Amino acid sequence: MKKWMFVFLIGISIILSGCGGNTSSKLTGSKPPETNIQIGNETFPTTLGTYCWSSMFKGVCVDTAGPEALLEGKEPIAVQPGEEVAFAMDYEPLPNEIHVAYYQGDKETEVKVENHRFTAPKEKGVYYYSYGVWWMDENEENVSNGDAFYAFALEVK
Template structure:
């Protein structure tokens, strides 16, 4: 089940929305998460950019061997993307103990879980054409892992 939601989103992104090639850069921009005053890298997963689509493993497999980012329960976490045209659609999926949950993003961020544990995330972003709602100018999935202590 955990891979099914991720794969469904990726497939929908690639097959229904398609890709146009008017975005700058060779691949999607980097995304960071900010906790307090610290900024942490995320790992770029699957994406469709400038007519090129890639497919990569889901967040757990993609982050294998990665040291989790420490967080305290209920801590505010924000997303940082230094890119001129911001995506206009966002989704955040949390994976914990083989269960997937969509997490609400408010004001470009979310709160860390209140229970201790290791949590994997897939942050999907889309640049949807404002004139043609079924046309994606690009999309990307970013992965990161938190350890709530």
């Protein structure tokens, strides 16, 4: 009987930590913050896609379509070949891990990002981007307090 109770308590602990029971999380709000991209002096919104968010002992995960389907019907942002694009997020703490890729058809290409900036492709065309960010726990290795994927499209003219 005691052995079963111990297993049951471990199961509860795992469920709580998986649902945002981590007290070291400094995330606020019911979902990830809005994120924009800046090109020159102009700012453009991104579209929030799939995310998992935990704050104040509450956690939620939302699964959405990929960038191309998520942006259906929206005009891509016009850019010049090789133009600098910057990410802007008015939120603290900022995510401490990022991943950016663009898609053309079924081809995925990694994008190198430095100081929250990258350069647009040099070839003309429409590129669908996924900007993935993670708020990794500072105290527990391999534990994410939240993650989000943002979508936007660039049209290189």
